[in-house]
Amino acid sequence: MTEIADSNVVAGSGQPAGGPASTAPARGARVAEWVMWYGLSVFAALVLSAVLVEATGGSWRPVLSALIDGSLRAPGRWGETLGTAAPLLLVALGTVISAKAGLVNIGQEGQLLIGAAMATYLGFVIGGPGPLNMLVVLLAGALGGALWAGIAGVLKYWRGVPEVLSTLLLVTIAGQAVAFGLRYDWLLLAPEANRGNRNQVSDQIPDGSRLPRHTLFGNEFPVTVFIAVALAVLVAWALARTVWGFRLRMLGRNPRAAQRAGVSQTKYGSAALLIGGAFAGFAGAAMLAGGGFAFGNYRLVPGFSTNIGWTGLLVALVAREKALAAIPVAFVFAALRTGSGFVGSTGVEGRITDVIQGLLVLALLIPPAVIFIRDRRRARAATTART
Amino acid sequence: MNTPVDSSTGVGATAPTPAVELTGITKRYGAVVACDDVGLTLHRGRIHGILGENGAGKSTLMKILIGLVLPDAGSIEVDGARCTIHDPIEAARLGIGMVHQHFSLINALTVWENVALGDAGRLDPQAVRQRIGEISDQYGLVIEPDARVGDLTAGLRQRVEIIKCLRRDPSIVVFDEPTSVLTPDESAQLFESLRHVVTAENRAVVLVSHKLDEVLNSTDEVTIMRQGRVVDRRPTAGTDARTLATAMVGRQVSLRTERAALGVIAVDDLTEIGDSGVAEVDASVEPALSIRGATVIGAGGVRLLDDLTLDVRPGEIVGVAGVEGNGQRALGDLLSSLVSLDTGTVTAGGRQVAAGRPGAMSRAGIAVIPEDRHDSGVVLDMSVAENLVLVNQRRVSRHGVIDQAALRDFALRMIADFDIQCAGPDAPMWSLSGGNQQRVVLARELADDPAVLVAAQPTRGLDVGAIEYMTERLRLAAASGVGVLLISSELEEILDVATRVVVLHQGRVVGEMAHHELDLERLGLLMGGAAA
Numbered sequence: 074m075t076e077i078a079d080s081n082v083v084a085g086s087g088q089p090a091g092g093p094a095s096t097a098p099a100r101g102a103r104v105a106e107w108v109m110w111y112g113l114s115v116f117a118a119l120v121l122s123a124v125l126v127e128a129t130g131g132s133w134r135p136v137l138s139a140l141i142d143g144s145l146r147a148p149g150r151w152g153e154t155l156g157t158a159a160p161l162l163l164v165a166l167g168t169v170i171s172a173k174a175g176l177v178n179i180g181q182e183g184q185l186l187i188g189a190a191m192a193t194y195l196g197f198v199i200g201g202p203g204p205l206n207m208l209v210v211l212l213a214g215a216l217g218g219a220l221w222a223g224i225a226g227v228l229k230y231w232r233g234v235p236e237v238l239s240t241l242l243l244v245t246i247a248g249q250a251v252a253f254g255l256r257y258d259w260l261l262l263a264p265e266a267n268r269g270n271r272n273q274v275s276d277q278i279p280d281g282s283r284l285p286r287h288t289l290f291g292n293e294f295p296v297t298v299f300i301a302v303a304l305a306v307l308v309a310w311a312l313a314r315t316v317w318g319f320r321l322r323m324l325g326r327n328p329r330a331a332q333r334a335g336v337s338q339t340k341y342g343s344a345a346l347l348i349g350g351a352f353a354g355f356a357g358a359a360m361l362a363g364g365g366f367a368f369g370n371y372r373l374v375p376g377f378s379t380n381i382g383w384t385g386l387l388v389a390l391v392a393r394e395k396a397l398a399a400i401p402v403a404f405v406f407a408a409l410r411t412g413s414g415f416v417g418s419t420g421v422e423g424r425i426t427d428v429i430q431g432l433l434v435l436a437l438l439i440p441p442a443v444i445f446i447r448d449r450r451r452a453r454a455a456t457t458a459r460t
Numbered sequence: 461m462n463t464p465v466d467s468s469t470g471v472g473a474t475a476p477t478p479a480v481e482l483t484g485i486t487k488r489y490g491a492v493v494a495c496d497d498v499g500l501t502l503h504r505g506r507i508h509g510i511l512g513e514n515g516a517g518k519s520t521l522m523k524i525l526i527g528l529v530l531p532d533a534g535s536i537e538v539d540g541a542r543c544t545i546h547d548p549i550e551a552a553r554l555g556i557g558m559v560h561q562h563f564s565l566i567n568a569l570t571v572w573e574n575v576a577l578g579d580a581g582r583l584d585p586q587a588v589r590q591r592i593g594e595i596s597d598q599y600g601l602v603i604e605p606d607a608r609v610g611d612l613t614a615g616l617r618q619r620v621e622i623i624k625c626l627r628r629d630p631s632i633v634v635f636d637e638p639t640s641v642l643t644p645d646e647s648a649q650l651f652e653s654l655r656h657v658v659t660a661e662n663r664a665v666v667l668v669s670h671k672l673d674e675v676l677n678s679t680d681e682v683t684i685m686r687q688g689r690v691v692d693r694r695p696t697a698g699t700d701a702r703t704l705a706t707a708m709v710g711r712q713v714s715l716r717t718e719r720a721a722l723g724v725i726a727v728d729d730l731t732e733i734g735d736s737g738v739a740e741v742d743a744s745v746e747p748a749l750s751i752r753g754a755t756v757i758g759a760g761g762v763r764l765l766d767d768l769t770l771d772v773r774p775g776e777i778v779g780v781a782g783v784e785g786n787g788q789r790a791l792g793d794l795l796s797s798l799v800s801l802d803t804g805t806v807t808a809g810g811r812q813v814a815a816g817r818p819g820a821m822s823r824a825g826i827a828v829i830p831e832d833r834h835d836s837g838v839v840l841d842m843s844v845a846e847n848l849v850l851v852n853q854r855r856v857s858r859h860g861v862i863d864q865a866a867l868r869d870f871a872l873r874m875i876a877d878f879d880i881q882c883a884g885p886d887a888p889m890w891s892l893s894g895g896n897q898q899r900v901v902l903a904r905e906l907a908d909d910p911a912v913l914v915a916a917q918p919t920r921g922l923d924v925g926a927i928e929y930m931t932e933r934l935r936l937a938a939a940s941g942v943g944v945l946l947i948s949s950e951l952e953e954i955l956d957v958a959t960r961v962v963v964l965h966q967g968r969v970v971g972e973m974a975h976h977e978l979d980l981e982r983l984g985l986l987m988g989g990a991a992a
Contacts, residue, residue, distance in 0.1 A: 316853045316860045322842065323850065329836040333796040333828065334851040335819015 110440035118436035122429040131421040136429075143415025144408035152292025156363065157381075158407035159297040160185075160356035164385025165392060165399040166301075166308045167218075167352025172394045173312055174345035175325035180225065180240025181353040182382030183247030184218040188354020189361045190251045191217025193261055193275045193373045196282065203281020210282055211358050218354015219347045221247060226343040236346065244382075252375050261373060275373035283371060284363040295363030302400060304352075309396035321345060353382060384410070391437045402437070409433055477540040479504050479632050479664035480525070480556075485534035487520055494520040495531070496688040502632060502664040507654065509679035509696065510668045511708055517688040518668050522634050525666075526558045527551040538632075557630030559621050561637040567610030574609055575624050595623050599653045614783055615646035622650075626657070633657065634666040639674060645984050646783075651678045670708075672701045684708050740959045740975055741776035746810070748774045748943035749795075749826065749912040754804035754815075756790050756967075764790035766967035767804070772912055772943035777934060779958025780947040783987050787967035788947050789831060792916040795945075796828045796836055797821040809911055822851050827910035829901050831917045831947070837901045838889050845871035845885035848904050878903040895926035902933060913937050916947040931957055951983070963987055 123133035145151045164181045171178040195213035196206060221243060228234035254261035255273040262268070263276035284295045312318035324331040324341050332338060357378065360368040369377050388406050392398035409430050416426040480502040487495040495517045502508050512518045523529040525536070527545035536543055538554045545551050548558075565574050576588045589605045596602050601619050609617060618638065625633060635654065639647040655678065658665050669675055675682055676696060684692040684707045692707040749772040756765040765787050772778050782788060793799045794806065800816025807813065808824040815821075821828070830837040838847050848871050849856050856867040871885035878899045882892050889897065898918070905913065915934060919927040934957055938944045948954050954961055961978065963971040963986040971986040973979065 314862055314864070316857050316862060319846065319853060319862060323839055326841045327836070327839040329798060330839055330850060332798055332818050333822060333830075333836050335797075335822060337818040 107440065107444070110443060111437070114436040114439045115433065118432040122432055125425060125428060125432075126421055129422060129425055131419065131425070135419045136416055136421055139415040139419050140409075140412035142412075144412035147415070149292050150411060152289070152294040154404065154407045154411045155292070155298045156294040157410055158403045159295065159301040159363070160360050160368075160381050161385045161388050161407055162301040162305060162399055162403035163297075163356035163359065164353050164382055165388035165403055166304055166396055167349035167356075168386055168389035169392070169394050169396050169399065170308060170312070170321075170352070171222075171345045171349035172389065173318075173325050174321050174342055175328060176342060176346055176349070177237040178222065178225070178240050178346060178349045179237060179386060180222065180243050180247075180382075181349075181386050182378050182380070183240070183244035184221045184350040184353035185357035185360075185382040185385075186244075186247045186251050186378040187221040187357070188214035188216075188218035188350075189357030189373055189377055190254060190261060191220070191354065192358035192361050193278075194254075196278065197276060203279070206279070206282040207284065207362060210278065210362050211355060214358020214361070215351040215355040218357065219351040221354070222346050222350025223343070226346040229346075230339045230343055248376075251373070251377070255373065255375060263372075273375055278362055278371040282362065284359065286364065295359070297359040297363045300359070301403075305396050305400050312396065353385070356381065356385070387434060391434075391441075393441055405437070406434075478502060478537075479539060481537040481540075482521070482525070483535050483537075485521065485524060485531045485536075487524065487529060487531050493688045495524070498534070498685070498688070498690050500683055500690075502666060504631070504662045504664045505658060506680040507658055507665045507667055507678060509675035509682035510666060510685065511670065511672070511675050511682055511704060512685035513670060513708060516685040516708075518670075518685055519636065520688075521685070522558065522636055522666070522668055525551070525634065526556055552628055552630070555629075555631035556634070557625040557628055557632070558634040558636060559618070559625050559638060563617050563621055565609045565617055565620060568608070570606050570608055571603055571612075571620050571623075572605040574620055575605075575627060577624075591627055592623055595626055599626070599656055601653055613646075614785060615649070618646075618650065622653070630663070632664045632666070634668065636668045637670070638667070639669070639671065645987075647674070654678065672704050672708075675704065676701060741773045743773075745773045745775075747771040747807075748809065749945065750807040751794075752805045752807070754794065754806065755802045756794065756799050757802045758790070763967050764799075765794065765804075768964075768968050770945075770962060770969055772945050774911070774941045774943050775938055776959045777938045777944040777946055777957050779954030779961045780945065780964050781951055781954050781961055781983060781987060782949065782964035784949040786964045788916065788949065788964060790967065791964070792828065792831050792914065792947060793836075795821050795826050795912075795914045796830060798836060819851075822908075825908075825911035827905035827908065827913045829898070829905060829913070829915045829918045831920075833894075833897055833901055838897055840888070840890040842889055843886050844875070844880070844882050844889060844892065844900060847889050847900050848874050848907075850904060852908055874900075874903040874907065895922050898922065898926070898930070902930070906933075906937065910942060912943045912945065914945045914947070917949065918946070919948075919950070919953060927953075951987075955980075 119137075123137075126133045126136050143150060144154050164185060167184075168178060168181060192210045192214040195216075196210040199209050200206060222240065224243060225234075225236045225239040228239045229236045251261070252273070255275065256262060258264055261275045262272075263274055267276050268274050284297060286293050286295050287298075312322065320331065320334075320336045321341055323334065324336050324338060328338060331341075360377070360381065361371065361373060364371055368379070384406055385403075388399055388403045391406075392402040413426045413430055416429075478501045480500070482498065482500040485495050485498040485500075486493070498517065498521055500508075500510075500521065510518050510521070520529060524531050525545070527547045527550050530544075530546070536545060538556070543554065545554065545556075551557075566577070569577070572585060572588045572592055575592055576583060576585075592603065592605045599622075601623055603616060603619050603623065607616075609620060612620070638650060651674070654665060654667070657663055667675065667679055676699070679696045681695050682693070682699070682704070683690055684704065686708060749770075751768060751770040754765050754768040754770075755763060758764040768787065768791070770778070770780075780788065780791065790799060794801070794815060797816060797818060797820050805812055806815050806821075808821075808826055811824065813820050813824045813826075828837075834840065839850065842850075845867050849867065853862065856863055856870055868885050874880070875882065875885065880892070880899045880903065881896050889900070892900070913934070915930075918930050918934070922930065931953070934944055934946065938959075946954060946958055955978065959975050961973050961975070961983070962969045963983065965986065971982070973983070
């Protein structure tokens, strides 16, 4: 009898969000709802930003215009934005994979940096002819990132250290380690002849080993962009359609059910962590070999990661752990980054642009939270009715 | 039944002002009406039974009485004065107390600390201890005030709950399904003190239950609810189990399973335990599952399983009886590869299984319907189809890639075979009712032709129809040669289907009886830990 009553609750009451009986119109309504919430909150963030700019003595029109110029409109800028979006997307994909396994890896910034450092080191140690060396550089990056995340994995599965702590703390260590490496020429530092008056820079990646850059309508960007998008599709497919992805999701959603079903937490969990790190490290190597003035211009420098790891983590969060959704989100975040580079020229204080960026990020994070809380409240009301 | 009930004039007709009078109580949750124009009259000096299936509205009605839920319509009168009860504190002020079905005790604290919990102002341990002593003497509820609650048996814990409630000296006491975790012996004790509370103190007592024998044996009058309405209201004297069961279910109860679920067997006549519907299996048959000397030591050195030895042969249903908290969970976890053994072995199909290695038990052909399906049985955020292949994806995949069409076909077939009510294979698991989630688990576990089926509390929280279905499926499984291990704290359920019963006490098997030599008294003693 209960069952009949229950199915009435679900089907009969025009079940709200996410109901099993979501027919085509219900899904349309849901999409419209999402669009509305995003529109509303981004608009609110823009209004707040405008108020802020006006209050600090600027005027909002030129700021908005600079933002758009810097990210899209000015010559060559959207190529720059794409080039920034690619590593963001790569980092986000790795985050998606570890998050699906129920792991909170927040050390992408460090994994990326170590990846770049490893790429630099092995790239020069092994050397070799151009294209082959390029491959070495990229693989070394992935290896470095995986290694760095692997430390957290060993600590977690051998000693039970929460990965959220270890990955975070390893970021700091990574920064120090790379700074150390950049002080000795037997590690990362460039030979004196090649570093000009700078200390603490690596040698430039030789021409033949650099990632090819692609030009489209006068906009230039590294092929990393295509690689990242292809990987996004691959990750989405692997998670949704392969047995491995299925078992990984099971582990993330219910570790005990997974354990009973034969999914080893140690095996799948550390694999997810290693792959997550590998993606971040790969992003680091691709930044190094892909060029772009913002990314050290083919050289490893202190602070090389420039928050790409952190932002990539944010991309994964905003995309709500969906690989394909991460593509547009990565682009938006990249646009915010390249766009705010131009805002400085309007005379608005640099810190204000940081605040604006923060507001926009918040605006992107709020709608999923609102909808999540509301759905849960409705679900809870439905369960109370049940008992 | 030693309190006078004037059955000729009907309930409450000539009585003085009733202690509580509920009229026209209605409560809706969305489209579901939990209580529909319900009336209830409680008198001092009487025990009033409220009988009904799961979801009949009993709990909602009681929650309204103690202020946990506000009714949409209707009035509440306490001692003739109309009132609104907004929260349990207000209810307590009006003299209404409740002993909850699920214990709300803190295991790490002592008895007196638990009793004093929620008091305002300065704590006076001596006074609390003394008050506990007084109540103990007065009602025969003997308890050691300085014992740690975590060390007590379920029966004693309930005693603490009752003392907690009686300490505030309520004039109206509600007992919500009080015997669900007690042994038969503990239940008898409980009803003794309950009777005392009523007769000696002139309190009004409500006993909420879905067990017929309890209501028959210990109440003076009974209100029967079905689907949110009161369907019958009568003095208990002069009625019988069959009448009550029919009123409660709304149709003739004929199937033995249903009567077992309603708790009829234990009272009707013991000859009922004649036939479980499954033949006993000869002891010489090679066991499908064999556990030898299994010991699991939990946190703090507690022996969750203590040298447990158990065999399950193909085609038999072994019932594991016992009061909850005596190792049932650990046994279920062990057979779900969720814990590893400190000593001992598990052998299935003649081969030793590595306990605690992920998936080892299921690969050895041990299927499990877990005690708490949300814990290890289903993934709520995945779809029905995905939950149906949670353990084994081989049948729907090729070279590590899931074949979506095959998955869908398989799910549709299972949904049809097991009559799973859902919006389709893609419906999220959380959208299904408990009974249907249980069917998904059952369908999945049986799909791989297991050698052994472990069913831990498989009917908990299900209603009569779903219970009947589940028991029938267990019988069918046994009939087809599966060795079934039924772990249940509902004795009736075990008596109904098991071909052999073992009793679990403090993590070890303390007794075993074949079906033909079942003896309720001995069973009760064993469950209570008395050597027999």
